[in-house]
Amino acid sequence: MCAPNFTIKLQDITINDGDQLLLSCTVEGDPEPQVTWSKNG
Incomplete structure (x- = not known):
């Protein structure tokens, strides 16, 4: 077993309302980590 590790570090970004965003x-x-994204929890 090996703890999850981000191999590419995350960075804060700022976008304008209506702009597209790719996460x-x-x-x-x-075991292989499962990653999900959510908005507002």
């Missing part, structure tokens, strides 16, 4: 990340671990 992506690379995570490794054993």
Whole structure:
């Protein structure tokens, strides 16, 4: 077993209302981590 690790570090960004946003990340671990995104919890 290996704890989840972000292989590419996340960064804060600012966008304007109406702009498109692409969220992506690379995570490794054993068992393989499952990543989900949510808005407002």
